[in-house]
Amino acid sequence: MTSSPQPPFSARAGGQHRQIEAAFPGTARSGLLHLLFDLVERRYVQDWTIIARELHRIGRLPLITYDSSSATSLKQARNDTEVALKSLDWQKMYDFCERLYNHLPEDIGFEDNYGNYTVEVSRKDAQSYIAAELQRLFLEEGLAYEFTDGAVRRRGRKHTVGVTVKSQVVLGDPQLLSARKHFDKALQFFRHPAKPDYENAVKEAVCAVEAAAKTLFPGAKASTLGDVIKWLGSTTDVSVPKAICQTLNGVYALRNGGDGVAHGGATGGKATVEVTEYILAVCASQIIYLVDLANAMEVDVPF
Structure with a gap:
């Protein structure tokens, strides 16, 4: 179930009369980067290579092969993510938000000595968290859009x-x-x-x-x-x-x-x-x- 966070104090105090449309401001890109760090740390998204590859695909940027077992490659993927977030067209940024929710999350769990896999955090729960955080980001930035049911829509x-x-x-x-x-x-x-x-x-x-x-x-x-x-x-x-x-x-x-x-x-x-x-x-x-x-x-x- 998608959460619906209330507008933060900064948005309430500053007023929401004017909404930002046809843009994804630099501050929103920075906020999204912070969210990506959070998702990687929580393991809701596998690692930076998955994120970087998706951003490169959406932006039609050059294909780069990463090695998720290499610390150097993971660092490059993280740096490539930051570069892509700064350069992507605003419409593509919203495309990425939808893909982040719909395709990047995965179950988190462990396998015991007998081969049984136990799910600690389901993919659905990870998606609920991502949806709530994206909606919060959109509200904080005063964007003219909302994130509901896995899609970006005009808020009103x-x-x-x-x-x-x-x-x-x-x-x-x-x-x-x-x-x-x-x-x-x-x-x-x-x-x-x-x-x-x-x-x-x-x-x-x-x-x-x-x-x-x-x-x-x-x-x-x-x-x-x-x-x-x-x-x-x-x-x-x-x-x-x-x-x-x-x-x-x-x-x-x-x-x-x-x-x-x-x-x-x-x-x-x-x-x-x-x-x-x-x-x-x-x-x-x-x-x-x-x-x-x-x-x-x-x-x-x-x-």
């Missing part, structure tokens, strides 16, 4: 993460399968570590609201989110404040008019990382609200 603000998780709970209803697929796509586009697609993230998030609204309110006989909004504003079956309808109209308008979001609009504003994260949080909240609204109606709803 605490509020965004919280409300999207809540929305995924209500989207677990089989009736809302279409909406859930759209919202999952939105998160995938947003969280892609190398090439996040903010325009498609916005489009899919609003499509999730649209799909949920059309399913939850069949009486609207709507083909678009705009139709549902009009129905919500005029029907006597349910009471929706005008301001809420305006908020729904707002995200729908961005989907239709945002730069490159859905219809090639060039005047609706650019889907920046800040705008996209805001839309994700708003759409998640809207889905939760619409589900609660439908469940509170006295008329039959598809549940």
Whole structure:
């Protein structure tokens, strides 16, 4: 199970408003090197030759043959590791973090005189430790990514993460399968570590609201989110404040008019990382609200 350490004091005191993306700073590389020393000392990773070879493979650096039984060769592998960590492209650094977790750890144990092998620390436990330490490093460095389930993903603000998780709970209803697929796509586009697609993230998030609204309110006989909004504003079956309808109209308008979001609009504003994260949080909240609204109606709803 992957641990989720809290942000350290330095990150909390300094604030996490700005996150570092499209980079793996020198301080983060230094922190990763410290972690590698720790893993070798704990024997969670066999030795420096394994680490150096993996870094050279990922970075397409020259192949070097090491001898793990030679102290001189082990020292060279450690030095080569330090050099590679300084020169590797930032995307490749995140690739290495994933490989470090998924492929380098091994069981730790011993074999008795009868040939029986006893595992003291399982590979799974070693992976859990690595995942927690990588996540801690990402938090300490204020990186825009998190390490969960063996992969690097865009992190997002605490509020965004919280409300999207809540929305995924209500989207677990089989009736809302279409909406859930759209919202999952939105998160995938947003969280892609190398090439996040903010325009498609916005489009899919609003499509999730649209799909949920059309399913939850069949009486609207709507083909678009705009139709549902009009129905919500005029029907006597349910009471929706005008301001809420305006908020729904707002995200729908961005989907239709945002730069490159859905219809090639060039005047609706650019889907920046800040705008996209805001839309994700708003759409998640809207889905939760619409589900609660439908469940509170006295008329039959598809549940």
